[in-house]
Amino acid sequence: MFNDTVINEINEIRAKYPDRKSALLPALYVAQREFGWLSQEAMESVAHALNLPAAFVRGTASFYSMFKHKPVGRNVIQLCTNVSCMILGAEKLVDFLKTKYGVEPNATSEDGRFSLVIMECIGACGTAPAMLVNTDFHENLTEKSLEKILDKYK
Amino acid sequence: MENFLLRNIDNPNSADIGEYEKSGGYKNLTRALGMEAAEVLEEVKASGLRGRGGAGFPTFMKWNFAKADPKFPKYLLCNADEGEPGTFKDRPILEKNPHLLIEGMAISGYVLGAEHGYIYLRGEYPAAKDILEAAIKQAYEKNLLGDNILGKGFNFSLAVHQGAGAYICGEETALIESLEGKKGQPRTKPPFPVNVGVWDMPTIVNNVETLSNLPLIMEIGGEAYSKIGSEECPGPKLFCVSGFVEKPGVYELPMGTNLKDIIYKHCGGIKNGGKLKAVIPGGISTPVFPADGIDCAMDFVAVPKAGSMLGSGAVIVMDESVCMVKVTYRALKFFEHESCGKCVPCREGTDWLRKILERIENGFGREGDIELLLDVVKVMIGRTFCPLGDGAAGVVTAMIKHFRNEFEEHISTRKCKLSEAN
Ligand SMILES: Cc1cc2nc3c(=O)[nH]c(=O)nc-3n(C[C@H](O)[C@H](O)[C@H](O)COP(=O)(O)O)c2cc1C
Numbered sequence: 001m002f003n004d005t006v007i008n009e010i011n012e013i014r015a016k017y018p019d020r021k022s023a024l025l026p027a028l029y030v031a032q033r034e035f036g037w038l039s040q041e042a043m044e045s046v047a048h049a050l051n052l053p054a055a056f057v058r059g060t061a062s063f064y065s066m067f068k069h070k071p072v073g074r075n076v077i078q079l080c081t082n083v084s085c086m087i088l089g090a091e092k093l094v095d096f097l098k099t100k101y102g103v104e105p106n107a108t109s110e111d112g113r114f115s116l117v118i119m120e121c122i123g124a125c126g127t128a129p130a131m132l133v134n135t136d137f138h139e140n141l142t143e144k145s146l147e148k149i150l151d152k153y154k
Numbered sequence: 155m156e157n158f159l160l161r162n163i164d165n166p167n168s169a170d171i172g173e174y175e176k177s178g179g180y181k182n183l184t185r186a187l188g189m190e191a192a193e194v195l196e197e198v199k200a201s202g203l204r205g206r207g208g209a210g211f212p213t214f215m216k217w218n219f220a221k222a223d224p225k226f227p228k229y230l231l232c233n234a235d236e237g238e239p240g241t242f243k244d245r246p247i248l249e250k251n252p253h254l255l256i257e258g259m260a261i262s263g264y265v266l267g268a269e270h271g272y273i274y275l276r277g278e279y280p281a282a283k284d285i286l287e288a289a290i291k292q293a294y295e296k297n298l299l300g301d302n303i304l305g306k307g308f309n310f311s312l313a314v315h316q317g318a319g320a321y322i323c324g325e326e327t328a329l330i331e332s333l334e335g336k337k338g339q340p341r342t343k344p345p346f347p348v349n350v351g352v353w354d355m356p357t358i359v360n361n362v363e364t365l366s367n368l369p370l371i372m373e374i375g376g377e378a379y380s381k382i383g384s385e386e387c388p389g390p391k392l393f394c395v396s397g398f399v400e401k402p403g404v405y406e407l408p409m410g411t412n413l414k415d416i417i418y419k420h421c422g423g424i425k426n427g428g429k430l431k432a433v434i435p436g437g438i439s440t441p442v443f444p445a446d447g448i449d450c451a452m453d454f455v456a457v458p459k460a461g462s463m464l465g466s467g468a469v470i471v472m473d474e475s476v477c478m479v480k481v482t483y484r485a486l487k488f489f490e491h492e493s494c495g496k497c498v499p500c501r502e503g504t505d506w507l508r509k510i511l512e513r514i515e516n517g518f519g520r521e522g523d524i525e526l527l528l529d530v531v532k533v534m535i536g537r538t539f540c541p542l543g544d545g546a547a548g549v550v551t552a553m554i555k556h557f558r559n560e561f562e563e564h565i566s567t568r569k570c571k572l573s574e575a576n
Contacts, residue, residue: 025332026316029316060337063337063338066277067319078278082438083240083470084240086481086484087398088397120319120491121238121278122278123276125240125396125402126242135280
């Protein structure tokens with residue numbers, strides 16, 4: 001269950017809406033930050049904090065692709081492969097990540113350093129190919145620049 | 155034409171309220187609050203503003219419906235889901251010019267009698283969340299948001315609500331469901347959100363760019379605004395251009411600028427002197443134009459006449475190195491992933507289309523697969539719950555119409571020539 005600081009944070013979020021259900025998405029983000037992913041315990045904590053049925057919380061959480069339903073690595077690479085990125089070489093970058101870092105799409109490298117998520121457009125099409133690492137944008141990627149960027153994420 | 159939506163964008167502190175005020179920011183809110191709400195609405199009517207979220211619906215009409223509903227409170231939702239692949243036009247406003255949007259929302263709230271606003275922001279824009287929240291805080295501190303704004307008796311609260319990676323939440327009723335904490339599945343219409351929206355109250359959903367036009371309408375007046383760009387859908391328009399052009403990026407140009415000029419004049423032509431093959435004019439859900447089909451005014455009237463849609467103004471440019479079967483397959487992979495699962499024609503249709511396209515692209519296409527694709531398309535069009543399924547079907551139809559030979563070649567030679575070459 002959440003500690004008091006987190007409970008307070010969730011209560012503050014709740015005050016922004018006339019209905020407590022609306023605080024669910026933001027609260028799930030908080031839970032994901034606290035637990036690293038949405039484990040059973042994480043979702044139950046949210047259900048408890050917002051006084052919502054656990055099944056409702058699970059139902060909502062399962063719909064959205066940015067909620068993680070299994071543990072992830074220390075750094076999450078979110079690489080776009082939609083059309084604008086694909087035509088400028090994003091798929092080669094997926095292969096490169098596989099050979100160089102041993103990380104497959106929707107999986108985590110053995111050393112736990114990287115998870116790779118294939119994204120559906122991250123709004124960086126003018127600077128394609130692009131990715132988010134955790135919450136940082138990186139654009140105009142090449143194999144070389146990718147390697148340099150990832151050096152910074154241990 | 156001087157930039158308005160992208161004004162100040164090169165200033166590294168453009169997101170700060172002080173910088174925004176220096177270039178005249180929030181004067182237009184003051185101006186609006188000095189007028190009757192009905193007078194401001196008349197300006198919006200005169201401006202001819204149409205929604206920039208994709209459908210081009212007249213903003214005045216939507217607002218009039220919402221105002222006519224006697225229920226209170228009313229809610230103003232800004233659609234910042236920007237999920238249509240190829241689209242990155244709202245991002246510069248959100249990250250670089252957040253006060254323009256805030257001012258636009260406050261003006262809109264005043265006109266509509268809506269005292270509460272939410273910005274539904276896609277989860278993929280974490281930086282924008284921090285920037286918007288900081289900007290909102292500044293606006294509250296200066297009483298440009300909150301209670302009794304500028305002493306004029308108008309209250310308007312504003313908060314950011316972060317989505318979590320679901321394209322369908324850009325559809326306005328799915329957005330409302332998502333804001334209510336549920337799965338983002340579209341609602342049956344009618345009732346329309348203007349009557350029964352979020353928390354069952356009258357709700358106005360507008361795109362970021364639409365709302366960001368309000369300060370300009372106040373600044374120059376509806377009449378002068380209506381003289382910018384196309385007669386039937388005036389104003390400045392953000393075009394976001396990606397793919398094989400020399401200078402991709404977001405361009406603020408008059409609505410109705412010719413697509414050819416966007417590509418060749420503004421974006422410097424095809425990358426590395428390549429040869430143009432195809433252009434998707436309004437984001438991945440809009441039908442493709444072949445190279446000889448791009449002499450077209452980019453607005454909500456001319457593009458449909460030419461067989462596609464303006465959509466979000468997301469122009470994706472492809473040269474001869476791009477395989478159209480592969481693009482179609484990738485697009486369908488997207489639609490299959492993002493179909494919300496509520497209605498059968500979309501859920502099953504996108505799955506079938508993706509499977510057939512995948513085997514064609516991978517060299518396992520069968521005789522009759524093109525007809526099969528068109529068959530599946532036929533049972534989708536007009537039968538899906540929301541436009542997502544229609545969009546997917548329209549993409550396949552247009553690709554086969556203009557590039558049928560590529561599909562045939564994949565099937566007869568059992569390979570993708572261009573993928574092998576790259
Ligand atoms: C599948 C789907 C996705 C959509 N995505 C967006 C979006 O990301 N942003 C947006 O503003 N409108 C989007 N729309 C359009 C909205 O439903 C709605 O028409 C729009 O927000 C209205 O604002 P406007 O009148 O200012 O254009 C989408 C529609 C559909 C059917």
